[in-house]
Amino acid sequence: MTPIIAAISATIRQVPRGRVSTYGAIAKAAGYPRCARHVGRVLKEVRGLPWQRILGSGGRISLRGELAMEQRFLLEAEGVRFKGRRVDLQEFEHRFATASRQRVPDAKGVPKAKPLRPKL
DNA sequence: ACTTTGACTTCGG
DNA sequence: TCCGAAGCCAAAG
Numbered sequence: 001m002t003p004i005i006a007a008i009s010a011t012i013r014q015v016p017r018g019r020v021s022t023y024g025a026i027a028k029a030a031g032y033p034r035c036a037r038h039v040g041r042v043l044k045e046v047r048g049l050p051w052q053r054i055l056g057s058g059g060r061i062s063l064r065g066e067l068a069m070e071q072r073f074l075l076e077a078e079g080v081r082f083k084g085r086r087v088d089l090q091e092f093e094h095r096f097a098t099a100s101r102q103r104v105p106d107a108k109g110v111p112k113a114k115p116l117r118p119k120l
Numbered sequence: 121a122c123t124t125t126g127a128c129t130t131c132g133g
Numbered sequence: 134t135c136c137g138a139a140g141c142c143a144a145a146g
Contacts, residue, residue: 004143023128034141040127041144056128063127071127 007031008042011096015053018079019094020087022055023062029096053094059087 011030015021021029023036032038040062043051052074056062061071072082080092 002144027128032143034129035143036128037126037141038128038143041125043127051127054127057130061127067127 004030004032004035004038005042005046008035008039009046009049012039012042012049012051012054014096015050015094017050018092020053020055020059020075020080020089020092021094022057022059022089024057025093025096026054055087059089059093060085 007030008026011026012021014029015026023039024033026039027033027035030039039054043049043054052071061068063071075087076082080087
């Protein structure tokens with residue numbers, strides 16, 4: 001379990017029944033903005049997560065085939081309503097309390113502090 | 121150290 | 134609204 005996977009898993013678990021979040025929002029809340037793809041990776045690998053509550057940008061389901069149908073079914077079963085092919089995020093998106101924890105809390109000393117985006 | 125791999129996102133047409 | 138391309142970045146091999 002790498003730190004990023006742990007952080008993302010924990011963040012996903014914070015989304016309550018009847019609410020949803022997005023890959024990008026989870027990534028940001030977990031302290032890893034721009035790592036939306038990793039959220040997908042975690043959802044696939046880690047078992048026991050409320051995977052159905054995570055949607056793509058705009059509240060659209062980004063899965064294909066039967067999984068997509070199942071996701072929609074599960075969400076509607078817990079009270080999340082769809083407007084066409086998407087969920088109204090204004091109404092159902094979960095707001096994380098502490099907006100965003102910042103980065104990985106270093107376990108040891110604080111030796112390597114590299115700029116987040118060296119390249120700008 | 122390098123390449124491939126995504127349950128992604130944004131932008132143009 | 135629906136693609137395609139480009140950008141993204143840690144993990145895995």
